Amino acid sequence: MLFEDAFFKNQIWQQDRLVAYGFQEKDGWWTVHQPFMNGHFEARIRVKVPNQVVAQVWDIDMDEEYHAFRIQRAVGAFVGEVRENYAALLHEIVQQCAEEEPFQSPQGNRLIRYIQKRFQEEPDYPFTKAPDIATLRHAGNQKWYGLMTQVPWTVLKRTDKEGKIDIINVKVEADQIEDIVGRGGIYPAYHMSKKSWVSISLDDSLSDEDLFALVEKSRQLVAPKSAQSLTETCYWILPANPALYDIDTELRNEGEILWTQKPNIKRDDIVCIYMTKPIQAIRYLCRVSKAHLTEGDEVYMKLELLRELSDSEFPLLRMKDLGVKAVRGPRLATPECRKVLESLLKE
Secondary structure (H helix, E strand, C coil), X not given: CCCCHHHHCCEEECHHHHXXXXXXXXXXXXXXXEEECCCCEEEEEEEECCCEEEEEEEECCCCEECCHHHCCCCCCHHHHHHHHXXXXXXXXXXXXXXXXXXXXXXXXXXXXXXXXXXXXXXXXXXXXXXXXXXXXXXXXXXXXXXXXXXXXXXXXXXXXXXXXXXXXXXXXXXXXXXXXXXXXXXXECCCCCCCCEEEEECCCCCCHHHHHHHHHHHHHHCCCCCHHHHHCCXXXXXXXXXXXXXXXXXXXXXXXXXXXXXXXXXXCCEEEEEXXXXXXXXXXXXXXXXXXXXXXXXXXXXXXXXXXXXXXXXXXXXXXXXXCCCCCCCEECCHHHHHHHHXXXXX
């Protein structure tokens, strides 16, 4: 195990953040050389999005790679100082440029990225006593269409496998249960009604194409049935990177701002602007005053500022207590988070 593995494990690199940090792209790899210890050493980091990393410590004075800090039996104040400074730099780069993958299984993480891109929906973590259980909710009515957790293989009646596996429970039409249960990776539902739900093991037994199709079908089955449901006000959380765009000046001076139109966000929805690292807090509460404004080939929505919060009022730590574990893209506020946001707008 390399020294860097503890820092890079389960991290997904974000290209816009790499650019903001100072990484340069060549042949698909993003590279940064970051000096430390008064310029005597240099961390040389190469990243290929989403999750490939090569890292070196370079001795500038000797013009060669420095390996001593990797040797566990190597002790002494100097080697320890190199390790400590390099570790601090790695931590900073990861904090600024990456997001942690939420699940152990690669297929589970691919599914979440697909959902984020396809529907701009993020997993919720609503169970205080089971913080690792994630739910997927439809943007139109907040109903679950997926529940992701990790279980022992034995609860799926697989005595030929040991350990645990990530699964997702999805809703299916009742008359399809017999046809699909027993296909690779599809089992009777764990801890949910076996009449209308199934469990899918996220170990690539089922192809991504078939998995994504079943999840989309589940989403369709719980979708709003009436026009009234589709017009209800939604509370969205949108990330804004302060290193890339100074939204403070425009919102504070103008009281409104144009934002790239996001699918599912409509007029009169509430948009809560979350400032990403290093701030990590909701700073602005806005209303969508106009949607689907066209300028050339671009489509925008206009956000009207309703309230500015201090960075201590709604930090990420508080959001996590309300079920919002991360903000990687546009996402709906959890019911618990929405209730608090509504109260803030009434003050």
